[in-house]
Amino acid sequence: MDLVLTEEQQLLQATVREFVTGRSSLKRIRQLRDADDPTGFSPELWAEMARLGWLGIVLPVEHDGLGLGYLDLLVVMEELGRGLMPEPMLSTVLLGANAILLGGSAAQRAAHLPAVAAGERLLTVAWQESRSRHAPTHVETHARPAGGGWTLAGEKIQVLDAHSAQFLVVSARTRGEARDREGVTLFLVPRDAAGLRVERQQRLDARSVGLVTLDGVRVGPDAVLGEADAGAALLARVLDRATVGLVAEMLGGMTAAFEMTLDYLKSRQQFGVPIGSFQALKHRAAKLYVELQLARSAAMAAARAVDEGRDDKTIARVASIAKARCSDTFMLIGYEGVQMHGGIGMTDEHDIGFFLKRARVAEMTFGDATWHRDRVARLDGY
Amino acid sequence: MADLESFRDETRRWLTANAPASMREPLRNPDDLCWGGRKGKYPADVTRWLDVMAERGWTAPTWPREYGGGGLSKQEAKVLAEEMGKLRLRPALTGFGLSMIGPLLLQEGSEELKRAHIPAIVQGQIRWCQGYSEPGAGSDLASLQTKAVRDGDVFVLNGQKVWTSYGDKADWMFILVRTDFEAPKHGGITFLLMDMESPGVTVRPIKLISGSSPFCETFLSDVRVPVQNVVGRANDGWRLAKALLGHERTMIADVFKERDDSRRLVEMARRYLGETDGRVSDARLRDRVTQVEMDQQCLDWTLARSRDNAKAGHRPGPESSIFKYYGTELNQRRRDLMVSLMGPQGLGWEGPGFREDELRLTRDWLRSRGNTIEGGTSEVQLNIIAKRVLGLPD
Numbered sequence: 001m002d003l004v005l006t007e008e009q010q011l012l013q014a015t016v017r018e019f020v021t022g023r024s025s026l027k028r029i030r031q032l033r034d035a036d037d038p039t040g041f042s043p044e045l046w047a048e049m050a051r052l053g054w055l056g057i058v059l060p061v062e063h064d065g066l067g068l069g070y071l072d073l074l075v076v077m078e079e080l081g082r083g084l085m086p087e088p089m090l091s092t093v094l095l096g097a098n099a100i101l102l103g104g105s106a107a108q109r110a111a112h113l114p115a116v117a118a119g120e121r122l123l124t125v126a127w128q129e130s131r132s133r134h135a136p137t138h139v140e141t142h143a144r145p146a147g148g149g150w151t152l153a154g155e156k157i158q159v160l161d162a163h164s165a166q167f168l169v170v171s172a173r174t175r176g177e178a179r180d181r182e183g184v185t186l187f188l189v190p191r192d193a194a195g196l197r198v199e200r201q202q203r204l205d206a207r208s209v210g211l212v213t214l215d216g217v218r219v220g221p222d223a224v225l226g227e228a229d230a231g232a233a234l235l236a237r238v239l240d241r242a243t244v245g246l247v248a249e250m251l252g253g254m255t256a257a258f259e260m261t262l263d264y265l266k267s268r269q270q271f272g273v274p275i276g277s278f279q280a281l282k283h284r285a286a287k288l289y290v291e292l293q294l295a296r297s298a299a300m301a302a303a304r305a306v307d308e309g310r311d312d313k314t315i316a317r318v319a320s321i322a323k324a325r326c327s328d329t330f331m332l333i334g335y336e337g338v339q340m341h342g343g344i345g346m347t348d349e350h351d352i353g354f355f356l357k358r359a360r361v362a363e364m365t366f367g368d369a370t371w372h373r374d375r376v377a378r379l380d381g382y
Numbered sequence: 383m384a385d386l387e388s389f390r391d392e393t394r395r396w397l398t399a400n401a402p403a404s405m406r407e408p409l410r411n412p413d414d415l416c417w418g419g420r421k422g423k424y425p426a427d428v429t430r431w432l433d434v435m436a437e438r439g440w441t442a443p444t445w446p447r448e449y450g451g452g453g454l455s456k457q458e459a460k461v462l463a464e465e466m467g468k469l470r471l472r473p474a475l476t477g478f479g480l481s482m483i484g485p486l487l488l489q490e491g492s493e494e495l496k497r498a499h500i501p502a503i504v505q506g507q508i509r510w511c512q513g514y515s516e517p518g519a520g521s522d523l524a525s526l527q528t529k530a531v532r533d534g535d536v537f538v539l540n541g542q543k544v545w546t547s548y549g550d551k552a553d554w555m556f557i558l559v560r561t562d563f564e565a566p567k568h569g570g571i572t573f574l575l576m577d578m579e580s581p582g583v584t585v586r587p588i589k590l591i592s593g594s595s596p597f598c599e600t601f602l603s604d605v606r607v608p609v610q611n612v613v614g615r616a617n618d619g620w621r622l623a624k625a626l627l628g629h630e631r632t633m634i635a636d637v638f639k640e641r642d643d644s645r646r647l648v649e650m651a652r653r654y655l656g657e658t659d660g661r662v663s664d665a666r667l668r669d670r671v672t673q674v675e676m677d678q679q680c681l682d683w684t685l686a687r688s689r690d691n692a693k694a695g696h697r698p699g700p701e702s703s704i705f706k707y708y709g710t711e712l713n714q715r716r717r718d719l720m721v722s723l724m725g726p727q728g729l730g731w732e733g734p735g736f737r738e739d740e741l742r743l744t745r746d747w748l749r750s751r752g753n754t755i756e757g758g759t760s761e762v763q764l765n766i767i768a769k770r771v772l773g774l775p776d
Binding site for chain 2: 004262265266273274276277279282283285286287289290293294295296297298300301321324325370373374376377378380381382
């Protein structure tokens with residue numbers, strides 16, 4: 001029930017922070033952006049993270065994971081978020097591995113999860129389409145039965161780390177109309193399958209995403225993840241857990257941006273005094289701090305709801321509250337961060353802009369604040 | 383642990399046997415609570431509930447038994463609170479005696495003052511009010527000018543206090559006065575206890591924009607207060623006053639929470655806006671409802687986190703400012719939204735065409751505008767956060 005970190009979690013936090021500040025830097029993030037490499041992250045760091053056990057942090061021990069909880073994961077994600085680390089935690093660990101853990105057969109789990117924990121398998125989930133906006137149940141990509149297996153056709157947009165993933169979990173319609181909740185099936189598709197094409201998309205945070213085209217991609221019956229036609233509920237469970245991980249990353253990003261801004265308020269001199277002595281700026285900084293405290297509480301409450309094994313509806317509700325709150329707060333801190341930095345905040349040379357860009361992308365990932373508020377209202381029956 | 387569980391069983395049995403059924407009904411507003419005092423008139427059940435609880439010292443569960451308190455450990459007091467919560471029992475007594483001056487006296491008061499006042503607070507015999515603000519000393523409280531001049535065994539008080547909550551209903555006042563006019567402004571203040579029936583005390587209610595008069599002006603003209611009534615030392619009152627302000631801020635946030643039933647906004651939205659396909663018809667107002675409810679949830683989580691932190695032994699910071707600031711701003715948004723939801727039905731002042739709850743909500747909305755002013759304005763809270771948490775320079 002506690003909303004404070006245990007001693008073990010504080011130790012973990014110190015370890016991850018040391019790793020992030022020692023092995024990464026915003027300079028590295030800038031270099032990755034400028035390198036124009038579709039991989040978009042460092043395979044060496046990823047291998048180190050695997051050795052440290054972080055990739056299997058929430059995976060059960062039987063699949064070579066650490067069997068820890070989402071509060072432990074939050075600690076890791078927050079620190080990675082502080083450093084804007086682009087290593088594929090969201091795509092592989094939170095989306096792909098969760099899809100297999102929650103929906104996969106024993107064989108599918110055994111084939112993929114230990115490999116994920118070892119850092120040898122990269123996964124992602126391809127669910128978003130050009131007309132789906134934030135609704136995961138809007139699926140136009142379709143799968144038709146063919147020779148005991150299926151043939152998939154359609155297009156998925158902004159698929160996280162699609163270039164590097166070895167397998168993609170693809171949502172496709174096996175029955176019904178585009179917006180029906182029933183009739184969606186999840187398929188586990190190798191990236192090198194014939195007819196599957198990944199085209200690089202450039203987003204403003206420079207992380208790797210791809211446009212995935214499926215043109216008659218044939219898969220066997222064993223490619224189905226979970227039950228046919230019942231993939232929407234599974235996808236929702238996966239996205240809710242991924243959202244809990246994302247808000248932790250966002251929490252780290254907004255905290256770092258806030259601290260960067262606070263340092264600037266104390267060091268930047270105008271009219272012969274630090275600008276942080278001006279009440280107009282003090283009050284804005286204090287308000288940001290309060291909003292940040294609420295965001296932290298929400299992110300922790302969401303992680304705790306998963307750890308306490310709450311029912312899916314409760315987890316969905318709390319995840320949505322946390323996502324709406326963290327989206328709004330990260331954006332606010334991004335905007336205020338640039339404003340309070342003044343002219344230098346508008347330059348590419350300064351790092352604060354990286355946080356605003358990440359805030360915008362993260363705000364929109366897995367649904368923006370308005371979408372999540374509407375979801376909370378629906379879940380609460382109004 | 384076994385002891386605690388038997389204490390729980392015993393407590394539950396006793397509460398079930400002794401609490402009047404009407405004490406389990408939800409509160410409509412803070413005036414439904416028992417504030418005690420010589421002037422208060424309360425329904426028979428309220429008085430009976432106070433008497434049985436006070437007899438055990440359970441109106442002040444953790445205070446020492448020798449002064450009439452319950453003498454419970456923190457864990458036992460938590461059990462008592464939990465069991466009362468399960469039965470939805472309202473507190474038997476509330477007020478500034480229990481929440482503010484009592485704890486301060488136990489910490490800082492002389493033995494004589496403790497004996498004189500603590501048992502009366504526990505029993506609800508004396509209702510207390512707070513004499514802090516003055517016409518010229520609002521946000522800048524330390525500039526207060528009410529004068530106390532020593533004359534043998536008494537201080538002679540002259541001046542004016544304002545925004546005295548329930549000054550017309552209170553029996554005693556804890557009051558800040560200036561005893562040294564030469565010292566720097568924070569240094570010459572003394573914390574005194576004053577009987578409101580002393581000659582020279584005049585109280586006049588202040589009518590607010592909401593039509594109600596929960597505050598008073600208190601005029602002091604040659605009021606004689608014995609020197610034994612100084613809490614702590616003379617000229618050391620500012621330290622005590624600041625300690626109490628933290629209590630007040632936390633209390634303001636708590637009072638709002640008790641009042642607001644979490645489903646209330648949704649129910650109002652349904653009633654006034656209607657439903658289409660099972661959803662509140664106006665999407666924009668519906669989103670505002672969700673926003674307020676979510677922010678309340680996040681604030682509640684933050685309060686819980688702050689309590690967990692305190693339990694884990696972390697020193698409490700200036701958190702009361704965070705909660706005072708955010709809790710009051712949020713309450714204003716909630717009240718504002720309620721009037722928006724009511725539409726034209728939210729415009730009534732009195733008379734036909736409006737329901738009683740509508741009239742009350744409209745006045746509550748006006749009253750809520752004071753939330754961000756009383757107990758330290760929002761701007762003062764933000765100053766405190768900027769300085770003490772963020773370390774921003776003066």
